[in-house]
Amino acid sequence: MPEHIRIGDIAPRVQYVADGAQTVFVYPFPIFQPDDLAVFVDGLSLSAGFAVSGAGNSEGGIVSFVQPPAAGAKVVLRRQLVMERVTDYQPNGVLRANTLNDELDRQMAALQELREGLAGSLRQGPGEVGARFELPVRPVRANRLLGFDSTGDVTTFSRGDATLSAPFPGGIPRTVEDKLAERLSARDFGAVGDGVADDGPALQAAMNAAAASGKFLQIGEGTYRSTIPLTLPGAAAGLVMLGAILYAGAGGEAALTLGDGAAIRNRTKVYQGLRVLRSTLSSWEDERDIGILIRNQDSALIEIRQVERFTIGVQTLGVERGFEDSVLHLGRFVDNRYGLDVRTATAAAWNTSIRYYGGHFAMSIATWPDKSRYGIRLSAAPGAYVAHNRHVFDGPAFELQARDRPIDGIPFLIEVNSRGVVARNIRMEGCDAFVARHTAGAQDHVYEVAWASQGYGVDIDYTATATRVGSVVRTFHQAAAHREATRTLAEIPNLRAAAIRWNATDIGFEKLACLSTNVSGTPTLLPQFAFPALDSYTLTDRGVILTGGRGLGFVVDTRRCKEFALAIDADNPRMIIQCFGAGGVLLSATDGTMVRASGMSLTYVAGPRWWQGNADSNDAGLTRLQTIRLAPEVQSAIIGVARIDADYEVRSLRLACDPSQSPPVLYGTPELPHGVRELKAEMTWDPPAIAAGASAQVNVPCPGVRPGDFVQAAFGLSTSGVVFLAQVGAQDVITVTAWNRSTISIDLAAGTLRVRAVKS
Structure with missing residues (x-):
């Protein structure tokens, strides 16, 4: 050693x-x-x-x-x-x-x-030479800041005049304080971001400073736990989040509120990278439990990366001002009962003209398996403005974990009277068979479903409180080209040409039933309301004028197809729909709401026993084109127009439906003989032996035939020189004459005698 x-x-x-x-x-x-x-x-x-x-x-x-x-x-x-x-x-x-x-x-x-x-001292790198790091003498450096001059040597600056310049041509010297104040950081106010410390007070102090200075606030990387709800006032220029806020405060609060409420308009704000998580899962019962509340934005750019475990993930709110003309980029919305809530708070507010891009609305399989959930809701507070118009959603995806469960899992819940809402390229996994539920007066929505795991049967659910229909579901995974086509069920391009004179006073129309606003007696069945002809129709050069008590309609089998489109060329017509259940039994208002329309409310009128539009169908009221949605129990219906307030001319009618359906239009049958110009009848007849030059006659019942109709007759066997002539012998009867024109007696065998009448 x-x-x-x-x-x-x-x-x-x-x-x-x-x-x-x-x-x-x-x-x-x-x-x-x-x-x-x-x-x-x-x-x-x-x-x-x-x-x-x-x-x-x-x-x-x-x-x-x-x-x-x-x-x-x-x-x-x-x-x-x-x-x-x-x-x-x-x-x-x-x-x-x-x-x-x-x-x-x-x-x-x-x-x-x-x-x-x-190792811990200030020194120049080994690749540099010649720098001077000597401190100036004490009197020179007293009460001054230490820095470096243009050559990199140590020098001093006034505490108030220390400047920095951008290392580019044209850079202007600026004070250090001014440079550091360009953008505020939450860490400038003591926020830690370790997910453990309560950063709430520091975050709120930073947000108050951003509002006071009108600057951006940056929340850096990390997890910032807060036990208090946070508000970034509208005076701040915006917010950039690189980390996440973990809300661990009381329920019934918005974890993060952006922008001012009341009548203040927050213009041209930028909010990027928003991430707000709840430390525990909400009970989903209190709708005040909101992840991010964004108020009164105009021309804003908003990016939401993640929001999880709230009753409402994100709520965009008009509060005495509008939320409008903005762009929202949507990220992950997980385990929120309502992922995005588009809402108004007062009658003076609105929420309209927003573009939404993306959005993944998902649920964990174990999250409240007994509670319904929705991806996007359009809603309004009681008494608030309800016309949420012109929203566009591009590419949202929904995984709501509701399929095969006794709960609702619907991508869109529409509780307002919105119009012109378009959702494109929708993905549905584990959702209901409904892409949307409408509970009020929403209309003119278009839902384009690119994929639905439950197959092709995707529809809109109109609840009992819905007052409008007429929205469209396009399932691109089911023969999209075919569904874009239009199926016309019946059309009368010229009512004047389709008119049928039944007699001197009564007029009917091809394919149409003549309707009366006051049917006598106590009718209860469909044939008792669909007349082949009635009086009081006035023909014009191009159509017919409906006078008091008269209407016209198509009779349609509605057992499978429930939605129809009615187009009318007329002067301010009034739409009517009459509903019948199984066996053609009349359905009235006491049977519930049988029918809804796309552009107007319908009221049941007890006199004529039909549902009637509350307004004329005209261009000024955007009511000329109407879609009709029938309740499941309606098995057949009369869809048409009637004279209500004033006489008007009807020139053309057209009825269409979804091209995947092809329901029959009912007319010209023994039960419903209306809508035909040509009448036919037949019977078995064994003529007697007729001598040369003689004749024999027989009467053939033909309901509807009247004197003046064109009639013909034919026999079902070779007549061998016997000629059959027809004429109207009496109302509802065609008299047939068998005339032997030969020079010998002729005895024909029994055969079928057929007659035909054509009305003018």
């Missing part, structure tokens, strides 16, 4: 974090004597309360504390030699190796301490 220690290449300093129990700490570097070791606890130098052993050993030794340092305390052990010469070589004396080695060891140890100290 050597008689002197060896100084290895090891730093003469070691640091520990105490655990409150440990009393022995190792120092791995050599010391010459115990006094060479300096002991620090939390930065304070200790002179007692410990013992040092291992002096003179090359591997170091240990420090033993009488009492263990407190948990979390920083323990630093550092070699700290006395800088003095401890040996002296005598002239002509013996130069002993041990003495020389000890001296060199001390010098090496001192150099290691010097290197350790220099």
Whole structure:
């Protein structure tokens, strides 16, 4: 074993974090004597309360504390030699190796301490030469800031005039304070972002400062836990989040509110990277429990990256002002009962003309499995403005985990009277068979479903409170090209040409039933309301004028198809729909809401026993084109127009439906003989033997035939010289004459006699 220690290449300093129990700490570097070791606890130098052993050993030794340092305390052990010469070589004396080695060891140890100290000092890099880092003399540097001049040498600046310049041509010198105040950071106000400390007060202080200065606020990387709800006032320029807010406060609050409420308009704001998480899952019962509440925005750019575990994930709110003309980029909305709530708070507010891009609205399989959930809701507070128009959603995806469960899992819940809402490229996984539910007067919505895991049967659910229909579902995964086509069920391009004169007073129309606003007696069945002809129709050059008590309609089988489109060319017509259940039995208002229309309300009128539009169908009221939606129990219906307030001319009618359906239009049957110009009848007849030049006659019943109709007759066997002539013998009867034009008697066998009448 050597008689002197060896100084290895090891730093003469070691640091520990105490655990409150440990009393022995190792120092791995050599010391010459115990006094060479300096002991620090939390930065304070200790002179007692410990013992040092291992002096003179090359591997170091240990420090033993009488009492263990407190948990979390920083323990630093550092070699700290006395800088003095401890040996002296005598002239002509013996130069002993041990003495020389000890001296060199001390010098090496001192150099290691010097290197350790220099590691934390300000110095120029090894690739630079010529810099001057000498401090100015004390009077020159007093009350000034230390910095660097244009050559990189140390200089001083006035505390109020310290400036920085952008390293580009044209850069203007600016004070350090001005540069640092360009954008505020939450960390400037003490926010930690470790997910443990309560950063709420610091975050709110930062938001207040951003509002007072009109600047952007940046919330940096990390998780910022807050036990208080936070508000960024509208006076702030905007917010950029690189981290996330973890809300651990009381329920019934909005975790983060952006913008001012009342009648203040928040214009051209930018909110980016918004992430708000709830520390525990909401009960989904309190709609005040909101992740991000954004108020009164106009021309804003908003990016929402993540919001989770609230009753309402994000609510955009018009409060006495509008929320309009803005763009929202949507990210992950997870485990919120309503992912996005588009809402108004007062009658003076509105929420309209917004573009939404993306959005993944998802649920965990175990999240409230017994509670209904919705991706996007359009809503209004009681008495608030309800016309949420012109919203466009691009590419939202919904995974609501509701399929095969007794709950609702519907992408869109529309509780307002919105128009012109378009959702494109929708993805539905684990949702209901409904892409949307409408509970009020929404109309003219278009839902384009790119994919639905439940197959092709995607529809809109109109609840009992819905007052409008006429929205469209386009399922692009089911023969999209076919569904874009239009199926016309029946059309009368010219009512004047379709008119049928039944007699001197009564007029009917091809394919149409004639309707009366006051059917006598107590009719209860469909055939008792659909007349082949009635009086009081006035024909014009192009159509027919409906006078008091008259209407016209198509009779349609509605057992499978429930939605129809009626187009009318007329002067301010009034639409009517009459509903019938199984067996053609009349359905009235007491049977519930049987029918809804797209552009108007319908009222049941007891006199004619039909549902009637509350307004005329005209361009001024955007009511000319109407879609009709029938209740499931309606098995057949009369859809048409009637004279209500004033006489008007009807020129053309057209009825259409979804091209995937092809329901029959009912007319010209024994049960419903209306709508045909041509009448037919037949019977079996065995004519008697007819002498040469003689004739025989028979009467064929033909309901509807009247004197003046064109009639014909034919016999089902070879007539061998017998000619069959027809004439209207009496109302509803065609008299057929069999005339033997030959020179011999002819006895025809029994056969079928057919007659045909054509009305003018």
